[in-house]
Amino acid sequence: MSTIVNRRDLAFFLYEVFGLEQMLGQGDYAEFDRETIEAVLDTAEQIATERFEPLAAALDADEPRFVDGAVEMMPEIKPALDAFSEAGLIAAGFDAEVGGMQLPFVAQHAMSGMFTCANNAATNYLFLTTANANMLNTCASEELKARFLPPMLEGRWYGTMCLSETQAGSSLADIRTTATPRGDGTYAVAGSKMWISGGEQPMSENIVHMVLARTPDAPPGVRGISLFLVPKYRVDDAGNVGEKNHIALAGLNHKMGQRGTTNCLLEFGDGGESIGWLVGRENEGLKNMFHMMNEARIGVGLGAVMCGLGGYLYSLKYAQERLQGRPASDKSPESPQVPIIRHADVRRMLLAQKAWVEGGQALIYYCGTLQDRERLAGDDDTRDQLNLLLELLTPVAKSWPSEYCLEANKLAIQVLGGYGYTRDYPVERYYRDNRLNHIHEGTWGIQGLDILGRKVRLAGGAALELLAAEMQPTLEVARGSDTLSAHADALAAAWQQVQQTVAAVAGCEDRERALANATSFLDGFGHVIVSWLWLRQALVAEAALAENNKDTAFYEGKLKACRYFFRYELPVAITRLALVETLDDTCLTIEPTQFTG
Amino acid sequence: MDKILVGLKRVVDYNVRIRVKTDGSGVETDGVKMSINPFDEIALEEALRIRERGEASEVVVFSIGPSDAQQQLRTGLAMGADRAILVEAADAVDPLSAAKVITKLIEAESPELVILGKQAIDNDNNQTGQMVAALWDRPQATFASKVELADGKATVTREVDAGLETIEVDLPAVVTTDLRLNEPRYVKLPDIMKAKKKPLDTTPIADFGVAPDDAFEVSEYAPPPQRSKGVMVEDTAALVAALKDKGLI
Numbered sequence: 001m002s003t004i005v006n007r008r009d010l011a012f013f014l015y016e017v018f019g020l021e022q023m024l025g026q027g028d029y030a031e032f033d034r035e036t037i038e039a040v041l042d043t044a045e046q047i048a049t050e051r052f053e054p055l056a057a058a059l060d061a062d063e064p065r066f067v068d069g070a071v072e073m074m075p076e077i078k079p080a081l082d083a084f085s086e087a088g089l090i091a092a093g094f095d096a097e098v099g100g101m102q103l104p105f106v107a108q109h110a111m112s113g114m115f116t117c118a119n120n121a122a123t124n125y126l127f128l129t130t131a132n133a134n135m136l137n138t139c140a141s142e143e144l145k146a147r148f149l150p151p152m153l154e155g156r157w158y159g160t161m162c163l164s165e166t167q168a169g170s171s172l173a174d175i176r177t178t179a180t181p182r183g184d185g186t187y188a189v190a191g192s193k194m195w196i197s198g199g200e201q202p203m204s205e206n207i208v209h210m211v212l213a214r215t216p217d218a219p220p221g222v223r224g225i226s227l228f229l230v231p232k233y234r235v236d237d238a239g240n241v242g243e244k245n246h247i248a249l250a251g252l253n254h255k256m257g258q259r260g261t262t263n264c265l266l267e268f269g270d271g272g273e274s275i276g277w278l279v280g281r282e283n284e285g286l287k288n289m290f291h292m293m294n295e296a297r298i299g300v301g302l303g304a305v306m307c308g309l310g311g312y313l314y315s316l317k318y319a320q321e322r323l324q325g326r327p328a329s330d331k332s333p334e335s336p337q338v339p340i341i342r343h344a345d346v347r348r349m350l351l352a353q354k355a356w357v358e359g360g361q362a363l364i365y366y367c368g369t370l371q372d373r374e375r376l377a378g379d380d381d382t383r384d385q386l387n388l389l390l391e392l393l394t395p396v397a398k399s400w401p402s403e404y405c406l407e408a409n410k411l412a413i414q415v416l417g418g419y420g421y422t423r424d425y426p427v428e429r430y431y432r433d434n435r436l437n438h439i440h441e442g443t444w445g446i447q448g449l450d451i452l453g454r455k456v457r458l459a460g461g462a463a464l465e466l467l468a469a470e471m472q473p474t475l476e477v478a479r480g481s482d483t484l485s486a487h488a489d490a491l492a493a494a495w496q497q498v499q500q501t502v503a504a505v506a507g508c509e510d511r512e513r514a515l516a517n518a519t520s521f522l523d524g525f526g527h528v529i530v531s532w533l534w535l536r537q538a539l540v541a542e543a544a545l546a547e548n549n550k551d552t553a554f555y556e557g558k559l560k561a562c563r564y565f566f567r568y569e570l571p572v573a574i575t576r577l578a579l580v581e582t583l584d585d586t587c588l589t590i591e592p593t594q595f596t597g
Numbered sequence: 598m599d600k601i602l603v604g605l606k607r608v609v610d611y612n613v614r615i616r617v618k619t620d621g622s623g624v625e626t627d628g629v630k631m632s633i634n635p636f637d638e639i640a641l642e643e644a645l646r647i648r649e650r651g652e653a654s655e656v657v658v659f660s661i662g663p664s665d666a667q668q669q670l671r672t673g674l675a676m677g678a679d680r681a682i683l684v685e686a687a688d689a690v691d692p693l694s695a696a697k698v699i700t701k702l703i704e705a706e707s708p709e710l711v712i713l714g715k716q717a718i719d720n721d722n723n724q725t726g727q728m729v730a731a732l733w734d735r736p737q738a739t740f741a742s743k744v745e746l747a748d749g750k751a752t753v754t755r756e757v758d759a760g761l762e763t764i765e766v767d768l769p770a771v772v773t774t775d776l777r778l779n780e781p782r783y784v785k786l787p788d789i790m791k792a793k794k795k796p797l798d799t800t801p802i803a804d805f806g807v808a809p810d811d812a813f814e815v816s817e818y819a820p821p822p823q824r825s826k827g828v829m830v831e832d833t834a835a836l837v838a839a840l841k842d843k844g845l846i
Binding site for chain 2: 001002083
């Protein structure tokens with residue numbers, strides 16, 4: 001069995017739980033049916049399996065190098081990335097009018113997930129290009145789009161996002177990069193940018209940087225930030241690549257994981273002008289950037305889930321094959337050793353991984369389904385509501401998998417024991433790759449502030465009500481089930497705890513104290529949502545088992561994992577939310593001097 | 598050349614660990630990933646390259662199998678074949694019956710070249726291509742690792758036990774492919790959409806008037822025996838003795 005995807009489970013999510021087929025054949029998805037979606041996934045799985053997965057360990061070991069101001073890296077990566085681009089996968093989600101295929105979001109997540117699982121570091125170059133092209137397509141002028149979009153969608157030019165600077169990461173208000181008008185509609189961009197993934201690489205014909213910078217008269221803070229497109233090589237009116245645009249590679253960062261993705265310090269305006277174009281309007285850079293941020297953050301969550309999935313599938317396979325020890329009931333040294341999956345604690349570790357990783361997939365595919373519903377919605381009201389719901393869920397989709405699918409990676413290593421700690425097996429790499437997801441695109445702490453300080457109060461709390469309404473049908477059906485009604489009651493109680501906690505925080509006038517435990521709130525809130533998604537899966541599984549005798553092991557496994565989540569996981573979350581409700585100030589009141597005395 | 602005919606068999610994907618059904622009646626295919634037989638994918642790739650070089654104008658793919666084999670034909674169309682024919686057969690088809698059906702397809706389509714996989718990875722029979730050539734009474738070039746066409750002839754490099762052998766055959770002919778002939782292309786997403794609009798005709802196998810080969814009977818499927826535990830021997834002499842004892846040398 002593949003260790004980068006479980007196609008049976010994918011079909012369960014897409015068609016049985018989230019009803020993708022009901023969205024096909026209409027609107028933007030008129031040309032699609034289940035068979036087409038499966039053909040797309042087949043192609044993706046084939047390329048990911050044959051071209052990406054075999055290079056993952058080698059790329060991790062053979063990190064790109066900084067040599068004479070340029071990057072040297074494994075030559076084998078470029079042909080793999082080309083296979084992805086030539087299959088049309090960069091453009092898959094785009095509108096037909098710009099050469100895309102209008103692939104539904106949920107299917108895009110399923111497709112790209114296989115590549116992340118196969119080779120996270122190599123895949124980053126492509127997904128950054130997609131994200132960059134997406135922003136260009138949404139915010140840029142027709143003239144800029146005509147010049148830059150086609151080569152990016154064809155995979156000839158790659159893209160990056162240049163937000164952070166050495167002194168300004170999470171605090172973008174403090175960026176210093178400048179953009180000075182040159183009088184011909186273009187700008188000279190100057191300054192240094194830090195943590196730029198794919199900022200330099202020897203593979204693409206050009207690199208298109210999306211850069212946040214300040215114009216000379218810009219107001220201070222976030223209201224004075226504009227977005228610029230600055231290419232590595234200048235591009236003439238006919239779209240030809242010309243001379244260098246004076247962007248110097250000042251250094252490469254050496255990372256714990258995702259080592260095959262170059263991570264750069266770039267100097268714009270080094271020894272000459274770095275000429276760029278304004279994207280959108282002046283001082284609206286952050287708004288334009290955040291237009292894409294929701295998608296980028298869901299993408300981070302997807303990446304975290306897929307690292308978790310890779311570790312889960314690998315450790316599961318290992319546990320079925322590795323012979324070690326004997327059952328507690330049979331200690332005779334003469335009897336054959338058993339596969340380690342026969343030991344209860346190994347099954348606990350596998351079940352925990354299953355509960356987190358499949359729960360995380362449900363969360364991401366649910367968000368994808370909301371994105372699809374938004375794309376197909378016939379009226380603005382529906383679109384606005386779905387957008388509100390996505391706004392609420394985005395910090396959860398970004399953070400929950402980053403925490404719990406990383407825990408899953410920890411257990412995958414544990415299942416392999418000492419071997420799992422060596423580089424001879426991929427599970428330690430999954431752990432290292434995954435560790436980034438809690439940090440980039442807004443750290444866990446930032447996401448906590450976002451949800452508790454802003455999102456739960458969006459539109460007067462309407463976002464929370466929308467989520468409650470989405471959960472309602474599951475609760476109603478589950479209450480009619482002999483085996484699942486207790487879970488429905490537990491979920492309803494957990495939801496009540498969420499509401500109490502939100503009310504307590506809203507009632508606290510001291511904002512610092514109110515938000516002191518925001519990260520814990522996000523943690524517990526995520527668990528409540530994933531509990532709901534497990535109950536939803538369990539209802540589908542129960543109905544399928546009642547209907548016929550097919551795939552019984554698969555569906556019974558779903559019921560077991562749901563039971564695990566409600567017994568082992570949800571109670572912890574309720575405790576956590578109750579603590580946040582008390583406005584506990586332990587973390588807030590410890591003084592800096594008290595850490596060491 | 599006008600036309601190339603290519604066979605695509607639906608088989609269990611090469612990555613799947615095969616499981617025998619508990620009643621021994623066959624191999625488990627329920628919920629199992631199915632794909633084009635890899636040798637057949639190579640056959641189609643070769644046909645497409647010949648057409649792209651301008652040496653043929655049409656590539657027609659066919660399959661003999663269940664209605665689900667449409668999926669493999671659609672994949673073939675997405676790779677670039679011009680049209681597809683499904684000969685629908687609910688039950689497994691033995692090599693001779695398949696060869697008879699293919700011969701009838703050849704009569705109807707009059708291709709100058711028929712490219713088939715040298716064998717299918719399900720039963721590994723390695724018979725159908727040879728039988729088609731015999732029934733059609735045309736030359737065959739099996740186990741091809743290189744194919745060149747010129748002046749109504751095909752020059753084919755064959756992988757044989759002793760190494761490589763190059764032969765020349767008059768067209769029309771049957772070529773069967775070996776693994777090193779080429780590396781098949783990946784399907785492009787836009788071509789998946791285009792493939793939906795290409796013609797795919799279905800005919801029941803009964804219409805071909807081919808009776809199953811009664812010389813061919815499947816008695817039972819069984820998994821290979823479990824590997825038994827190894828034995829440590831003291832020295833070479835003991836190893837030779839143990840091998841002799843088992844009748845292996």
